[in-house]
Amino acid sequence: MTSTQPILGQKGTLFFLVIISAFPPLTIDLYLPALPTMVDIFSTTESMVNLTLSSYFITYAIGLLFWEPLSEKFGRKPILLIGIGAYMLASIACALAGSIEHLIGSRVLQAFAGSAITVVSTAIVKDMFEGREREKIMATIMSLVIIAPMVAPVLGAFLLKVASWRMMFVTLAVFGAFASILALCYRETLQSQYTGSLARSWTRLGVVMTNPRFVMLLCIFSIAPMALMAFLAAGSYIYINGFGLTEQEFSYYFAFNAMCASLGPAIYMKLSRHISVQKVITLCFCILAMIGVLTLTIGSTAPWVFALIAAPATLMVIMMRVPGTNLMLDQQDKDTGSAVALIQFFAMICGSAGMLLVSMRPDALIANLGMIQLSIGIVGGLLWFVVRNRAFVTDKLVKSH
DSSP states (O other): OOSOOTTTHHHHHHHHHHHHHSHHHHHHHTTGGGHHHHHHHTTOOHHHHHHHHHHHHHHHHHHHHHHHHHHHHHOHHHHHHHHHHHHHHHHHHHHTOOSHHHHHHHHHHHHHHHHHHHHHHHHHHHHHOOHHHHHHHHHHHHHHHTHHHHHHHHHHHHHHHHSOHHHHHHHHHHHHHHHHHHHHHOOOOOSSOOOSOHHHHHHHHHHHTTOHHHHHHHHHHHSTHHHHHHHHHHHHIIIIIISOOOHHHHHHHHHHHHHHHHTHHHHHHHHHHHSOHHHHHHHHHHHHHHHHHHHHHHTTSOHHHHHHHHHHHHHHHHHHHHHHHHHHHHTOSSOHHHHHHHHHHHHHHHHHHHHHHHTSSGGGHHHHHHHHHHHHHHHHHHHHHHHTTSHHHHHHHHHHO
16 A cells, blocks of 8 residues: 555445445446336336436446546546536436436436546545556455445335335435545645646546556456446346346346456456456456357246346356456556546446447347357457567566566
8 A cells, every 4th residue: 555544444445435436336237127117117118218228328428427537636526526426416406307318418428527526536546556456446346345236135125115216316316425534534645736727637548548458458357347338228128027026036036146256356366366357357257259159049938037148247247357457457657537537437338338239139138148258258268368478467467466
């Protein structure tokens, strides 16, 4: 650890990082059980309801590019507090939505605010930790954050049963208020602020994109989230409309998926002690391709079969996130904030593309998902095979491990 937090302390800092890292999964997963019922509530179509997801991700991705360079110029804490405050207001606006258009617009604002929180959380980790220690902290945070998508759909289904979908967004506003208290206790970790003009702070994004090593890895690890986001977009419709489950039953299946995913970072950390990181990543892409074949062939036979196939697919994506992010960050000695923003931007853009692709044939969601998993496994695996033994990969892994 390169800096300390006098108020939060070591354990408090980890808890703080987990809380601010949990905003994306909570914001996405809490209201997933309500998606099919929203079609009837707003007298609209599945495509319009899915826009509350896809528009969220697209805006979120753009917001990452907007906020992170600002955190390099003005500091992490001011941007974090602005993001949390705007997020709470946007969540209340979502709860008060009277039409699907109103909800989509409010979700756009919520996404833009939430992106400020996410980029700061990742940047703080880079500020405070280095090498293998940073990898361990990222894995720990990721493992704990994945508790959110385990609990969120179950809580969402409960709120849907005892109240309404509006209470889900009120809950998110309350979570934001709690996070703001922790944020006030956080001491700034940015050591040196960017001294250029505000306009030039955004040009640092372009500087990072001129780094060919960073861009190569960015292309490889950005496509993996397509499989995860496609599952998020299609999961509730597959379980509820396709297999005929209730919202509560769906939440349990989804929680099972998240529970398996939560093991990803820990499994990666243990595997990487015994076999090379290059082989772990190769294995993840190969398994994802095989899962795609299973989804296409037997995924529609029963909900428990689909769940047993979908869970390891999510696990593979999560396992790759830790070494992938760490490798990309290691390619940049400066402009950390811009690198973080670009990593998360492209992950979200590719994830949004996965959501759109899986919804192209609404009557064949499982087949669509299987094709996405198979394609990513093959394409990603081939691209990784090309760079896995290059010096900019192997040298950084030796230093980190």
